[in-house]
């Protein structure tokens with residue numbers, strides 16, 4: 001499952017490929033994603049321009065700018081763009097059958113992810129596929145409304161993406177053959193496409209007309225980013241709960257973006273047992289854990305994240321941090337520090353990997369919950 005370093009890598013890859021680009025059309029597959037896609041979003045997205053690409057926790061945030069005039073004025077005949085952007089016509093006989101309701105098609109057939117190209121086209125399809133008037137889009141800054149100055153004085157729009165378990169969010173030339181499990185395609189104004197592929201479909205793509213509102217909601221649910229966390233904040237958050245360290249690190253309201261892999265690696269680096277009750281940590285141990293979280297995540301970002309199964313960055317490249325795991329996924333193998341065999345046990349409902357010698361749970365307050373005791377090596 002992509003965690004912070006993987007999402008950050010995707011964001012860094014996508015940033016130069018997307019910033020300044022105009023989304024000219026959107027297509028969705030028939031398959032349902034983790035969060036519902038509103039078919040009306042395709043028309044709203046068409047014509048917006050990418051202002052920035054960011055990350056918050058494990059979310060990818062694509063900041064958009066509205067077109068200055070909504071809806072787009074129809075193009076005079078024969079004055080289209082220079083023919084470099086075919087409006088993705090539906091292949092003959094490959095459309096939806098009849099007048100299906102906007103909901104997703106029944107699943108279970110065609111799991112190879114055949115793209116139903118015009119899915120969201122019933123609402124505003126023509127607007128969505130209209131070529132932009134000449135002089136717009138490509139570098140035409142005045143054609144777009146600055147941030148926070150949307151129609152009616154509202155906020156600016158946002159495309160929010162979560163990679164779920166197997167999501168891939170990449171930019172490729174539009175003539176790149178479509179892979180299976182492709183669920184959303186955002187056509188760009190430069191002959192490329194932003195593609196969302198997700199085999200297991202725990203991921204999602206959502207459009208928000210009011211960026212500020214959704215960010216405010218997210219900030220209410222997410223703790224601070226794990227870089228440069230305030231030491232006092234972290235000590236208070238950790239010291240205020242009897243849950244074990246694994247549970248605390250996985251809690252996105254404490255620190256945003258940490259998942260199973262990096263929680264295990266951070267505990268190892270801090271020499272702290274993942275099953276240790278958080279409120280038994282000394283201030284120094286709290287500080288060590290905070291620094292370990294930041295160090296592990298920083299190093300993983302430098303390595304473009306970890307590719308366990310399907311993860312690739314925004315340019316399609318795999319990560320490299322999986323080659324540097326000290327404990328994660330290394331049950332029975334040697335601890336890189338002391339050569340003891342790495343152990344796997346369940347904490348916070350998740351498989352947790354640790355060195356029973358370096359990450360000693362003994363001699364502290366009694367461990368909470370049902371976990372097995374670990375034995376001290378010699």
Ligand SMILES: [Zn+2]
Nearest residue numbers: 335338355358
């Ligand atoms: Zn060890």
